[in-house]
Amino acid sequence: MSKLIVTPAPHIKDSDTVSKQMRNVFIALIPALIASVIFFGTNALVVIITTVLSSVLFEVIILKIRKKAIKKSDISSSALTGLLLAFCVSSFMPWWIMILASFIAIAVAKHAFGGLGFNIFNPALAARAFILASWPVLMTTWLAPYAAITSATPLELLKENGISADYLTMFIGNHAGSIGETSAIALLIGALYLLVTRTIDFRVPASYLITVVAMSLVMGQDIVFQLLAGGLILGAFFMATDPVTSPVTKPGRWVFGAGCGFITMIIRVWGGYPEGVCYSILIMNAVVPLLDRYLQGRIFGCKRWNVV
């Protein structure tokens, strides 16, 4: 008989893997992808394909340079970063900027910190912040759905002209905005899928949205409008829930989501930008190491929270 294999316990493992988790997020984004192509046509498709492909390409090149094995999880995570990055820009973006943005996401935001699992900031959002700072005009030039004319987003209209969009349009998403953020219904279908398959924990989006509602009440804003507008749903369910850049503990997740909601509303109402989802998540990303440290909670059999 051949030699027996000796490995440490446990001897069975759950079938879940990182690439399966990523695949679930992809599946969840399909409705929004379809909606974006319907509303913004081939422009959107070109931006999406360019960004996804270049993200994967940069990932492979950098892993080669770093002499690391290329694993399934690396490919799926970089493709997802690319897709999310494309989702939070205007369909008006030229392809070469998107290639540069992919480079920022993968090389700077991810690999400069050590690669998958070690990055502090959500790579897609970090890259978005970078292009928003470098090409502010392009980043705020939106195309109206089904047409090649520029238009303003509901949040901009509210901020600059005090005009509120109607709920149905915002729910369906046939208005100007970033490629993947406009259709609330499509995103919510995907979000439900993520929750049901337990790919994401409900705590981050729940506390994020609850805080937005509470802040709208306090600040005298239209609650439904604030929930449906901008990148909130995309951000709350798909960006803030990125495992790598969100807290690992349950109390940490509540606070993280609440912080995102708080900052989003501050920026939206008082800030210089009409939208605050991207920056709020990035700011809270920076706080995650602190949350992990102070919000571990109670160890079994201890009276007080364990604070290291």
Add this chain to the structure above:
Amino acid sequence: MFWLKSFKGGIHPKYHKELTNFKPIEEAEYPSKVVIPLLQHTGALCEPLVKPGDYVKVGQKIGDSNKYISAPVHASISGTVKAVEPRLCFTGAMVNSVEIESDSKKEILDGISPPKGDVISAIKEAGIVGMGGAAFPTHVKLSLPKDKKIDALIINGAECEPYLTCDHRTMLEDAYLIVYGIETAKKVLSVSNIFFGIESNKKDAIKFFRERIPGIKLVKLETKYPQGGERQLIKAVLGREVPSGGLPYEVGAVVLNVGTCAQIAKTMKTGMPVVDRVVTVTGKYLKEPKNLRVRIGTSFTELINQCGGVTKGEIKKVIAGGPMMGFAVPSLDVPVVKGTSGILVMTEEEAKVPDPESCVRCGKCVDICPQYLMPNFLGDYAENGKFDKAQKYGALDCIECGACSYVCASKRHLVQLIKLAKTEIAKK
């Protein structure tokens, strides 16, 4: 499920209990030789009381220690002592052992009769240890510090390890022994509240005990791993948390496994020490998985052969105990000991272990840790040799259940790393 008692955290692995849970306990073939390790329990190694050439009978004490936390070992067959020397044990360690060659007479030691007098010393003399796997000496567990009183005795019939059904079958077939054992323990501990915890997947056992025994509170537990962990069981049944670093009696509880209760009864009724135990011999590709009553010291090879070997492929990995906390044995030529609850045979496809990747901080391990730890960080600190940090984050509270390694999406060897940290912390 809200109507079932449980603890927070935990996992739901595939249980595969259907392979053996309907198989009545069978007597394993009488072995032609046994190898009996002189350390089968948590505690001190026994000194041999026999030498090569001696003739021994079933139930004869062949090893003992004068240390308090230890348990004597006894001959499980009659025959001639062939050797007293270090032999390979299921953990991979070499342990001083007594080899006995059978004379096939099954001769029982003269004078074995129901013990009179002190129950605790009878239990100690009989070498009874926790039969659930940890093998902690039972007499120590039953001897409470003088100033301590407990108000609850909890009987552990959870059997939360996948594949294992030996406790389940014992509950169905040896119920009267279990009840007798409970009565004995109840008197020793002078406690009146008895709780009997059984996981919801053992419906027949729950029904059986609910109908049969008045005076014992049956607690239906959620089927979830590690429901049978002492701390988790006490939390589920009584809602009390054993303090960090403390012992169950500090919250007024003692936990006994059903197999241990049955053994206490056997000893009290007949005087026979621990010479056998029930072992679930199982595996997806094992021809005929069985629950066997096995003489201590029988080799794994014999038992696997009695179950017909594997039907497909080759035996690649064999686990002593359950798949979550058991040991992968280095050779099939290792003996069954008092704590061997199962022998799980795996072929190539089940034996493969995926390579660990870097942590993606998904928090799954944190969500399920029954001790509310952060296994991801404990693993990181252990990997980087920062054992102080690991200690501050509660490494010593880890019960080594392995649930974190089970769920990890990146397939990290978390519990292994945490065990390493614990060993390093203990060295300080």
